[in-house]
Amino acid sequence: MSGNPIRFYCKMLPTDMLIDERYIKNVEDRLGLKTEEQRSSFRNTIRKIYGQKLSLDPNYDFMDNLELVKAITDVRLKSDIAGAGSLVGALANRTNEENQKLHDRMINTMTDKLGYCNTCAQKTIEYFCSQEDDK
Numbered sequence: 001m002s003g004n005p006i007r008f009y010c011k012m013l014p015t016d017m018l019i020d021e022r023y024i025k026n027v028e029d030r031l032g033l034k035t036e037e038q039r040s041s042f043r044n045t046i047r048k049i050y051g052q053k054l055s056l057d058p059n060y061d062f063m064d065n066l067e068l069v070k071a072i073t074d075v076r077l078k079s080d081i082a083g084a085g086s087l088v089g090a091l092a093n094r095t096n097e098e099n100q101k102l103h104d105r106m107i108n109t110m111t112d113k114l115g116y117c118n119t120c121a122q123k124t125i126e127y128f129c130s131q132e133d134d135k
Contacts, residue, residue, distance in 0.1 A: 023075065030071035076114075077128045092129040 025039070033039045046068075053060040062068055090099040091106060103125070110121035 026075045027068075027071045030074050031067060073124055073127075077124065088129055091125050 024043075028039050028042065031042065033042050046062075050060070050062070090102050094100045094103050106125060107118065107121045110116040110124065111118055116124065
């Protein structure tokens, strides 16, 4: 998936597109939407907002919906590093050259391929590392 993951989620919602249902459900689970009725209602709301906002601003990206941004970020990061438990430690501890290179590569991927600004990429990694530390 390239580009902004928030926009990716929202673009997947129109009924005429093939969607990654597992990805969508993971995001909706993060939002606390457990029943099909809740999911359907949320999707309809997002479609309506997306359509209205896009007509006014073709670059609208839902970054003002903080709950959606957090849910998508959580799902995206968890899937991107699934099975790589040492990655969190390496990102959190950049005292050696190898860990610093890994951190820099992760930042570059987030900024160049996923559409994050540098500050958001840094904060997202910090957030994810702190979440793992809390467990």
